[in-house]
Each structure stands twice: as structure tokens, then as C-alpha cells.
Amino acid sequence: MIPLEHVILLSAVLFGIGVIGVVTRRNLIVILMSIELMFNAVNLAFVGFNRLWPGAPGHNALDGQVFVLMVVTVAAAEVAVGLGIVISMFRNRDSVDVEEVSLLKW
Amino acid sequence: MSAPVVLFYVFAVLAVVSALGMVLNVRNTVAAALSLVVTMVALSAIYVLLEAHLVAAIQVIVYAGAIVVLFLFVVMLLNLRTDAFAPARARLQKLAGALIGVALLAQIVHSSLSLPTPPPVPPGFGGYRQLGVALYTDYVLLVEVASLLLTAAIVGALILAKRKID
Amino acid sequence: MVNENTDAALRWIPLLPLAVAVLHGVMLGLVRRSLPRWAVNLLSCGSVALSFGVSVYAFFRLVSLKDDYRWLTDSLYTWFGAGVGDTRFSAEMGLRLDPLSSVMTLVVTGVGFLIHLYSIGYMADDHREDRGYQRFFCYLNLFTFSMLMLVMADNLVLLFLGWEGVGLCSYLLIGFWYSDRWNAYCGSKAFIVNRIGDFGFLVGIFLLFGAFAKAGSPSVAFADLRGSFELIKNLTMPAPFWGPSWRLVDVIGLCFFVGAAGKSAQIPLYVWLPDAMAGPTPVSALIHAATMVTAGVYMVSRLSFLYDAAPLASAVIAWTGALTALFAATIAICQTDIKKVLAYSTVSQLGYMFMAAGCHGYTASIFHLVTHAFFKALLFLSAGAVILAMHHEQDIERMGGLARRIRQTHLVFLVGVIAIAGFPPFSGFFSKDEILVATFASHVPGHLVLYAIGLATAGLTSFYMFRLYYKVFHGECRAPADVREHIHEPPGIVLNPLWALAFLSMVGGLIGFPVAYGKAIGVKDSHSLDNWLNKVVGYISYHVPHETEYAMAATAIGVATVGLLLARFLYLSRPELPARIAASAAGLQRLLANKYWVDELYDALIVRPLLLVSDRVFYRAIDAGVIDGAFVNGLGRSVRGFAAGGLKYLQTGLAQSYVFSMLVGAAVILWYLAR
Helix, strand or coil, X not given: CCCHHXXXXXXXXXXXXXXXXXXXXXXXXXXXXXXXXHHHHHHHHHHHHHHHCCCCCCXXXXXXXXXXXXXXXXXXXXXXXXXXXXXXXXXXXXCCEHHHHCCCCC | CCHHHHHHHHHHHHHHHHHHHHHHCCCEHHHHHHHHHHHHHHHHHHHHHCCCHHHHHHHHHHHHHHHHHHHHHHXXXXXXXXXXXXXXXXXXXXXXXXXXXXXXXXXXXXXXXXCCXXXXXXXXXXXHHHHHHHHHHCCHXXXXXXXXXXXXXXXXHHHHHCCCCC | CCHHHECHHHHHHHHHHHHHHHHHHHHHHHHCCCCCHHHHHHHHHHHHHHHHHHHHHHHHHHHHCCHHHCCEEEEEEEEEEECCHHHCEEEEEEEEECHHHHHHHHHHHHHHHHHHHHHHHHCCCCCCCCCHHHHHHHHHHHHHHHHHHHHHECEHHHHHHHHHHHHHHHHHHXXXXXXXXXXXXXXXXXXXXXXXXXXXXXXXXXXXXXXXHHHCCCCCEHHHHHHCHHHHCCCEEECCCCCCEEEHHHHHHHHHHHHHHHHCCCCCCCCHHHHHHHCCHHHHHHHHHHCHHHHHHHHHHHCHHHXXXXXXXXXXXXXXXXXXXXXXXXXXXXXXXXXXXXXXHHHHHHXXXXXXXXXXXXXXXXXXXXXXXXXXXXXXXXXXXXXXXXXXXXXXXXXXXXXXXXXXXXHHHHHHHHHHHCCCCCHHHHHHHHHHHHHHCCCCCCHHHHHHHHHHHHHHHHHHHHHHHHHHHCCCCCCCHHHHHCCCCCCHHHHHHHHHHHHHHHXXXXXXXXXXXXXXXXXXXXXXXXXXXXXXHCCCCCCCCHHHHHHHHHHHHHHXXXXXXXXXXXXXXXXXXXXXHHHHCHHHHHHHHCXXXXXXXXXXXXXXXXXXXXXXXXXXXXXXXHHHHHHHHHHHHHHHHHHHHCHHHHCCCCHHHHHHHHHHHHHHHHHHHCC
């Protein structure tokens, strides 16, 4: 009943917002959070498509949802390591501004 | 307009608004994190509407309950409550980034304009039992690899965050 | 090709010297140690001696074969080839011994062996550099190998390999004492002038092969060329000037003659030979008297079938040879360096050989080649003995009166002088006479003038050789006192080869004893050389009545006697006269003594403009300016400019901009996939 086009549209919108957040913000933590937002958007798409193709009766295909679990796992790992990096960066530069660490430039 | 559809729209709007709140919130990092939580919970509700019950639960437990909490830990640890940054240099880049985001969105939308109606869903679909069976029979390798990944992440985070190796 | 004519012993003739040369090279170049002198002597001279032995064996084997099948072949491997099926062509590493090449191998290995022995004595006191002694013999052996490959090659391409090899060894040996820059320059000059000739040679090979290939017989082996020669005999090629078309064989013959002019020092490419005297005397004897410079004559004789069908080319060869002979003889009468006189004499005698070859007297030219090898090597080597005795003095103005002091050297030198002047019964008389008869009886346009030139040159030859003889060995000794006291005979190892060569110079004429005289003394078919060579280079086609032959011989002897008497008068009886004559004809004397300023002319007309063009145009403008500036450096500069101007701004250091770039790329791909 839920029109799946709208689900995909929502996923796209969230993804776009996440992209804007990544590209625009200077705070590293907010950038990481925007990445999380992008992950969530992708998860929504997976779940939506899984709902569209649930598989034959008696043989359910839960591939999308399994993949969502994997995405969550990866996101968790990535956040852990990413925040470790944030802490190292803070220790070195006393700031989480990404423009402080743009040294590898022309 | 049945109840699930209305609920879906409500939660959708909520998700979008709080996402925007997270991205556009310049001053308060903690508020941004909490907006993210709201987004995630709204998404979790949408998952329930899409018959992905276990995923919804895991979304709340892991994402909202662990990952964002981790964010908050770090924010508190580093005392980053307020953002006192000068405006970014590359204004043009920001605008371009925004445009790119919109373009991506348009493309995705355009590609998915007509999807067929979803068929009725069998019982137990998306429940913990069926998902568990699928995980440990068809996708057991994924589970093992995920565990390795998490181990690696733990070790990596440990080393990065330690003050010094002694 | 009949298979019972193969003989695997043939390959050892060139390979033995090559093996020793390689051994010396490895010892000097890689192991960096020199062998003891006795080992060097044994190896080098031994290899050439063995080579001579195998040549003699092969010669006798040839003698035992029937007249029409008188050849031996030995094929080592296929050097390279091209094409398939009908148009298949291959150049073999094949050796062919037929009467012509057997004569050449005997000369090369025989005279070469004697010169190797001589070199042991001549280079004995040369301690100018470490390992120089072994290096000398290495080069000598390498040269011997190349020359043997040249004369024994069964195809044109392998001949060219030997041709180039002797040119290289000539360079190495002329510039042997390279620490003196002048010697190195002379070596380079020889090589470069040779190369100019080689260009003509190559063009000739290409034209010849192209014509044969188009006619259906793509091969460079001499047997095939000779056999299928009818195919191209009358071809013509379009001409850029002088008529609508030229005969192809004429053009090819001329191209090959350019090569021969370079290698055998004819006008205009003779200029390297006098300067080549900067090398050690054994080198002058071996390379520039007996062997390398005769390569051109050999080549022309080998291609006799071609020149027989190319009257224009033959006429050019004959005239060039004659003019060169006269030209060089005039220069020789005013030279004061003993080796320079002999060098110009060599140029002159080579001119004789080409004159004969151009008049289709190939047997005569080969005959003169053989006798010239004997007496010219003798003259050079004994001149070397004189130089040694005079402690490396080469100016004849500072010699004199050596006849009593170095008797044996004096005697052998005299034998050489008499031989070259053409007095019977020494060998020079017979060969020179043969040439004059061939010229007289030929059909080359202006052949009588050629004969007159030949006769005049004979007189001049006698004159300047006896001038040399009298100035060096007679009169009062003009050497400084300290040198005069130490004049002594060279050691036995130096003298014995000289005696051997003297003997050959005396009796060598017998191989070509003319039929006219043979009949007079009752010997039929006395011209052994003609009988030997006629299947290869064609019969002696000219016939003059015997009385004419006697008359011509008498004229030649008369002219030589006039030269002898004049020299005796001017340089022995009245030694003060030459100076007075020179003073009164100062211009002429200067012209001749400065060798007509040909070198300076070449320098001004050719060398300097070439260097100028090379420097200003090719180096500065094109190489440094265009290629380096525009392409190499310009490319670098433009890339740098592009990178520094715009490309570097991509490296912002901000991870976000990189994410942005990734998103742009993802958007493009997505758009492309969703089209």
C-alpha cells in the first residue's frame, strides 16, 4: 500500500541531504554524522526494494534486510575508527575543523 | 488513505526535517547529534511499516543507541559543544555540493518513477526467526566477515585513541 | 651447385685468425691482462701460418678439380633471409674458393704471415703503452679475418661485411698510437673517406639486388648473379640527366666503383692513403699496399661479368685509374717523407690496376695486384727497417749513404725498386707490361691516350723510386752525428721476411709469363695465371701481334731506363742540381710538394661547410632549437604550465572536495547509465 516510489524518493532526499552535509560542513563530527545519514538513506532503499520483491511464497527472500544488517555493522566499525581519528586529530591540532588539516595541498 | 500510508508520510516528513536540522545546525553539535537520533527513529518506524521488524529494532538499538551515543561521547570528551568556525572558504563549492546533491536526487527519482505495486507479504516476513535463519544458513560467511571487520575496527580504534603505547 | 665441391676446411682459413683475434680481445678487454710476448707471437703468427697452410691445401685441391668445375664451397649458416616461396632470399655465411679467390687468399695469408713475422721485430721496442703489443696483433689478426672473408665470400653481402671489417681495422691500426692526436685524426679520415665509398657500394648492391629480384631471381650469391645475369643485362633505368635513360648495369658498375675508389684510393677518394702513413710501417705494408687497397680491384674482377656488359662504367674506371696513376706519380716526385713517396706510389700502382680492369684486362690487374703485393710490401717493410735503423727518422733529406751501413736492407730495397720500376726479369715488368698491352689493345674510347699515360707513369715511377733509392742509400750521409753512429742492421726476424719478399718479387713474374715470350723460348701456354683465371674473369680477349708486344716491352723498358738515368744524374752525379731546378720552377715544385693542395681544397669546399651546416643548422637550429626546445623542453614546459596553472588547484587537501569530485563522477556515471 505504501507507494514505493515515495520510499525511494525519501531515500534519495535523505541521501542528498547527507551529501550536502558532507560537502558543506567544516566540523568533522558533523561530517561523520552526515555520512551516517547517507548510510541510513541507503538502508531505507534496501528495505524498500526488499518489500517490493519478498520472494515466492514459502521461500522468502530477505536479502535486502540481511544487507541492511551488514551495512549497520560496517557503519558501526567505521564510526568507531572515524572517531578514533577525530580524537587523534584533536590531540594534534586542538580543533576538529577539517580546514586545519588540509596540509597536503598545493 | 489508510493508516500506514498516513503514518509513513508523517514519519517521512519528520525524518527529513530532523535531517535538515542536523545538517544546517551550525552552532550546536550536540543538538545535531540528537536530530540525527530523531531521524533514525523515524526511519525505524518506516522500516516497521515496510515489514522489516528486526531491522527496525536493530536500527534503534545499534544506530540510535550505540553509534550516536558514541558520537556524543566524543563530543563530550572533546568539549565541542559549540562550533565557533568562521564561514568556510569555498562558498562556490558549497553551492556546487548542494546542486550535486539535488542532481543525484533527481536522477534517482527519475529512474524509479514507476515501480509495480508490492505483492502481499507472507507471515513471518522480516521477523527475527526468518532473518536469523537466513543469516546463519545462506549468509553465514557474511556474518563471519562482519565479525572480523568489527574486531579490526576495535583494535584500530583502540590504537588511534590511546594516549601512548606503553 | 655440385655437392662434392664442398670442403669444410675452407672455414678455417678465416676462422683461425678470428679466433686468435677474439682471444686477444677477451684477454685485453675482459680479463685485462696481457699474454707474454712469446705467446702473442706464437698465436698470432701461428694462426696466419696455419691459415696459409689451409689455403695452400685448398689451392692444390682446386688444381685437382676439372676446369669447368673448379670451385670449392663451404656454407656455415644462413646469416639472414627474407620472403617466402618464390621470392625467398637468403644471404648465407658461405665461403667460395675459386681460382680468383684462391689467388687472393694465398696472397693475403702468405704476405700477411711474412708481415706478422716482421712486426714481431718492428714492434718489439714499442713500449709506449701497456699491452700495446698484444693489441697490435689482435688488430692484425682481425684485419686478416676480415680480408679473408672479403675475398672468400660467396655473396655480395658477405663481401661487404669483410669490406667494412677491413675499413674498421684500417682505422684501428692507423690510429694505433692514438695518444698522438694526429694519428687518431688520420685513422678517422681513412674511415670516413672509406665510408663515403661504402655508400656508393651499398647503393650498387641495392640496385643490383632490386633488379635481380624484380627479374625473378632474388639472390646475392655470385654464382646466381653470374648465372642469371642475362636477365638484367639490357635493362635501363630512367635518368635525371644526360639522356632519357641509362643502362642499369652501367649505373651499378659506377656505384660499385665509387666504393672501390674509396677503398682502393682512387681519385677523388684517395686522400686518406698518404695520411694513413701515420700508422706503424707493418700496417702500411699489409693494409695499404698488399691487401685492403686491393679489395677494390678484387671486387671489380669478381664482378667482371657485370663490367664486361657495362662499357660506360668500364671506360670511367679505366680513365680514372689512368689519371690517378699519373696524378699520384707527379706528386711522388716531390715528397720527402720516405713513407709518403711509397704511399703515393701505391695510389699510382692501384691506378694501373684499375686502368687494366677498365680495359677488361682483369687477369692483368690481378697479376699486377699479386706482384704489387710482393714488391710494395717489400718496399714498405724495408723502408721500415731503414726508419728503425735511423731511429725513427723518416725524412729522406736527412738520410743518405746507407748502402754501406745497412747492406742487407739496401739490397732488398734495391730489389723492390727494380721490381716496381719494371725491369725484366723482375715481376713488376711482366705485370706492368701486361697492363700496357691490355690498354693498348682494348676498345675503351681514347685507349691510345690511356696507353700513353700508362707509359708516362711508368717513366715517372722509375724516376721517383730511383730518386728515393739514391737519396736514401747513396751520397753522403746527411743524418746528424749521433744518429749516424747508431745505424745498424735490423734483427733477423725483420730481415728474413724481407728476403722472402725479395725472392717473390724477383720470380713472381713467372706466373704470368706472356705467351709471346713463352713461344720464343718454346714453352706453350706459359701464361699460367691466365689459364688459371680465365674461367672466372674471362679470357684475355685482347690480342696483339707478338712483334707489337715485343716493341711495347722494349718501349716500357726504355722509358724505365730513362727514369733511372735521370734520377741517377740528378741525385747521385749532381746532387746540387735538384735544388736549383726546384728554385727555378718554384711554383711547380710547391704545387707538387703540397700535393696540389687537394686536402686543403676538400677541407674548404666540403669539410668546413659540412661542419658549419652541422653545427649551425642541424645542431643549434634543429636539434637544440626545435627538437629540444619545442618538443622536449616545450612539452615539459607546457605540462608544467598546465599543472601549475590549473591542475594543482585540484589538490586542496580537504577531504570534502575529494568527496565532491567523487560525487560529480558518480553523477556522470549514473546519468550515463540511466540514459
